[in-house]
Structures are given as C-alpha cells and as structure tokens.
Amino acid sequence: MSSAIAHPSAFSPEHTDVNKSLLRGADYWVTVTADEIIVHADLSDKMAVEKRLAYSIVQFLRDQTHCGSLNSDEQESLEVAVQCLETTFKISSRDYHLAAPQPLREIFLNSLLKNDIVTLPETFPSPEDIERAELLKNEGNNHMKEENYSSALDCYTKAIELDQRNAVYYCNRAAAHSKLGHYTEATGDCERAIAIDPSYSKAYGRMGLALTSMSKYPEAISYFNKALVLDPENDTYKSNLKIAEQKQREASSPTATGLGFDMASLINNPAFISMAASVMQNQQVQQLMSGMMSNAVGGPAAGVGGLSDISSLIEAGQQFAQQIQQQNPELIEQLRNHIRSRSFSGSAEEQS
Structure with missing residues (x-):
C-alpha cells in the first residue's frame, strides 16, 4: 500500500468512486482505496496556522521583555529571537488578524488543566483537618488586615497542608505573595485555585493583578475579562481592567513617560504655555526665583548654604502650584484623578 501528498486542488468529488472512502480533517482530506492512501493536505491553511502560532510566540516573547525581571543582555536576546521569527514567518506586530483569542500562556495553562497535569490529591482531609485549616485561614485573614503579610503567608501555607482541595486557601496565599512582591508565586497559586474551581472569579482577578505587576498587560486583561464574565457587577475587576488597559496603551506609546501621560503634549499645549507664562509673571514667584539664582551665582558665601536653596x-x-490651582483648577483636578486611578483597587479587597 502506498501513500502520497496532494494539494487540495487535486481533490474533488469527481476523484471519488464507490471503491474509495473519505476521511476529512481540519487541514487535510484522506482518500482510501484497496491499493493506496492519498493524503490531500491543505497547505494554505497549514501556513496560516503556523503564522498564527508564530505570532502568538512573538507576542509572548514581547511580553517577557516588558516584565521587568530581565537584564539588558537577556532583553536583547529576546528581541533578536523576535526579529528572527518575524523574518522567518514573514509576520509583524501589525498583523493583528493573526492574533489568537487567548494569550499563549493561557492556552498552555488550559491544556495542562484539561490533561489533568494539575491534579487533586487522592485522599480527602479529615473533618478535624478541615476545621483547623479554616481557623488558620481566618488567622491569615486577620494578619492581612494588619498588613502582617509574612505571617499571613505562613497561615495560608499551613491551611493548604491540611486541606489541598480548597481553592480559597491558594487564592488568599496568592494575595499575600503579591503584597510581598512574589508575583511569580502568586500566579502559581492562582493557577492552582483555578484548577480546583474554574468558576472562582476572585482567582482570575488576583491573577490579573499579579500579571499587571509583572507588566504582562495583555494576559492581565484576559484574566480580568474572565473574572468579569463570572462576576459582571464587580467594580474592582472593572477598575483594575481599565488600569491594565491604560498601562498597556502607555507601554505601547512612544511618548509615554513614567508619569503615565504624554508630557510632550502637555508642554506643547498653548493653554498650558499661556498659563505657565502668566504664573511666571507673578511678582512673588519672580522674587523667589531671583533669590535662588543669586545664591547659585554667589555660591555658599552668598547665603546660608544648600539647605536655604532647597x-x-x-x-x-x-507658589507655582498655588498659582496654577487658582488659574486652572480643572487641570490640577485632572492630574489628581489620574494619579489616583493608577493605584490598584485590589488593595482594599477583602479575603475570603
């Protein structure tokens, strides 16, 4: 029996007869006769799938360069890898039509869960262990309220040792890890909580917080969206989703600054320039600036020293801030609201 590969154009209903049977797959057709097996591969779709996979890998690598945990050499290595993949598969970051519905990391995690690689323990905890674990969880929650995050972490870990089937314990420990800056450990605990209870919205929300802290904004956005599917009215998830989306836009913007807004646009704004010029004409501000310049020119002998200059x-x-507040209070309020919005809503979230 022989086999051959043919392009889809070689296959049509005319090529079949009563002596042939047909098997159809997503990217191929198979015809079987008594003498041969012919596989008709859909090469065009195969290339499209490979391009989409390559695009997902490139997006994953780009996310890693923004996570903040790599040194300059490691970031450069990832950038070279991205360039090689884009050249090989003839793709670019602007090929948005190639994007998969889920980030690569989430696809990988879902695959692990479906194949039971993340498994529950075979034995059930005793009623006594369940009761002790619940007491430890409550103790951990009290430590979290008092901002004793290390003590809370210990309590949740002990609770997990007694009852490894409770998603809440893993999710609460993820919150403690995040407070301590252990974001990788936090994502691991969130994954475990989701494996135990895929409908546990808080685990998705806390995963989103940890990923945002790691600057993995596309993945964070995906998890916040999942949390909202499970709990559509949760204002915390809505707020944190907006923050992650804003940070993603800032990370993608060439004019973004650490302040979180386009400083170049602000400086070039005619209204701001006019307001600043008006403030600088204020006599009190001019006197203060003149005094500072005199000290700078005269050196230490001209005044009482650096402390006076400060x-x-x-x-x-x-004085400058007061003048701006008086002339344009709307601008000051906008800046205040922007700074407030950059703080996560998750800090006030209560433990389960």
Missing part, C-alpha cells in the same frame, strides 16, 4: 526651591514650587 527651601527656596520648595517655596517656589508651592
């Missing part, structure tokens, strides 16, 4: 600088800044 005090003058602070006073000048306060």
Whole structure:
C-alpha cells in the first residue's frame, strides 16, 4: 500500500468512486482505496496556522521583555529571537488578524488543566483537618488586615497542608505573595485555585493583578475579562481592567513617560504655555526665583548654604502650584484623578 501528498486542488468529488472512502480533517482530506492512501493536505491553511502560532510566540516573547525581571543582555536576546521569527514567518506586530483569542500562556495553562497535569490529591482531609485549616485561614485573614503579610503567608501555607482541595486557601496565599512582591508565586497559586474551581472569579482577578505587576498587560486583561464574565457587577475587576488597559496603551506609546501621560503634549499645549507664562509673571514667584539664582551665582558665601536653596526651591514650587490651582483648577483636578486611578483597587479587597 502506498501513500502520497496532494494539494487540495487535486481533490474533488469527481476523484471519488464507490471503491474509495473519505476521511476529512481540519487541514487535510484522506482518500482510501484497496491499493493506496492519498493524503490531500491543505497547505494554505497549514501556513496560516503556523503564522498564527508564530505570532502568538512573538507576542509572548514581547511580553517577557516588558516584565521587568530581565537584564539588558537577556532583553536583547529576546528581541533578536523576535526579529528572527518575524523574518522567518514573514509576520509583524501589525498583523493583528493573526492574533489568537487567548494569550499563549493561557492556552498552555488550559491544556495542562484539561490533561489533568494539575491534579487533586487522592485522599480527602479529615473533618478535624478541615476545621483547623479554616481557623488558620481566618488567622491569615486577620494578619492581612494588619498588613502582617509574612505571617499571613505562613497561615495560608499551613491551611493548604491540611486541606489541598480548597481553592480559597491558594487564592488568599496568592494575595499575600503579591503584597510581598512574589508575583511569580502568586500566579502559581492562582493557577492552582483555578484548577480546583474554574468558576472562582476572585482567582482570575488576583491573577490579573499579579500579571499587571509583572507588566504582562495583555494576559492581565484576559484574566480580568474572565473574572468579569463570572462576576459582571464587580467594580474592582472593572477598575483594575481599565488600569491594565491604560498601562498597556502607555507601554505601547512612544511618548509615554513614567508619569503615565504624554508630557510632550502637555508642554506643547498653548493653554498650558499661556498659563505657565502668566504664573511666571507673578511678582512673588519672580522674587523667589531671583533669590535662588543669586545664591547659585554667589555660591555658599552668598547665603546660608544648600539647605536655604532647597527651601527656596520648595517655596517656589508651592507658589507655582498655588498659582496654577487658582488659574486652572480643572487641570490640577485632572492630574489628581489620574494619579489616583493608577493605584490598584485590589488593595482594599477583602479575603475570603
């Protein structure tokens, strides 16, 4: 019996007869006769699948370069890998039509869960162990309220040792890990909680927080969206989703700054320039600035030293801020709201 590969164009209903049977797959057709097996491969679809896979890998590698845990050499190595993949598969970051519905990391995790690689223990905890574990969880929650995060972590770990089937314990320990800056450990605990209870919205929300702290914004957005599917009215998830989306936009913007807004646009804004010029014409501000310049030119002998210059600088800044507040209170309020919005809502979330 022989086999051959043919392009889909070689296959049509005319090529079949009563002596042939047909098997159809997603990317291929198979015809079987008594003498041969012919596999008709859909090469065009195969290339499309490979391009989509390569695009997902490139997106994953790009996310890793923004996670903040790599040194410059490691980031450069990833960038070279991205360039090689883009050249080989003839793709670019602008090929948005190639994006998969889920990030590669999430696809991988779902595959692990479906294949039972993340398994539950075979034995059930005793009623006594369940009761002790619950007491330890409550003790951990009290430590979290008092911001004793290391003690809370210990309590949740002991609770897990007694009852490994409770998703809440893993999710609460993830929160403690995040407070301590252990974001990788936090994502691991969230994964375990989701494996135990796939409908546990809080685990998805806390996964989103940890991923956002790791600068993995696309993945964080995906998890916040899943949390909202399970709990559509949760304002915390909505707020954190907006923050992650904003951070993603800032990370993608060439004009983004650490302040989280486009400083270049602000400086070039005619209204801001006019307002700043008006403030600088204020006599009190001019006197403060003149005094600072005199000290700078005259050196230490001209004044009482650097401490006086710093005090003058602070006073000048306060005068400048007061003048802006008086002339354009809307701008000040916008800046205040922006700074407030950059703090996660998850900090006020209660433990289960």
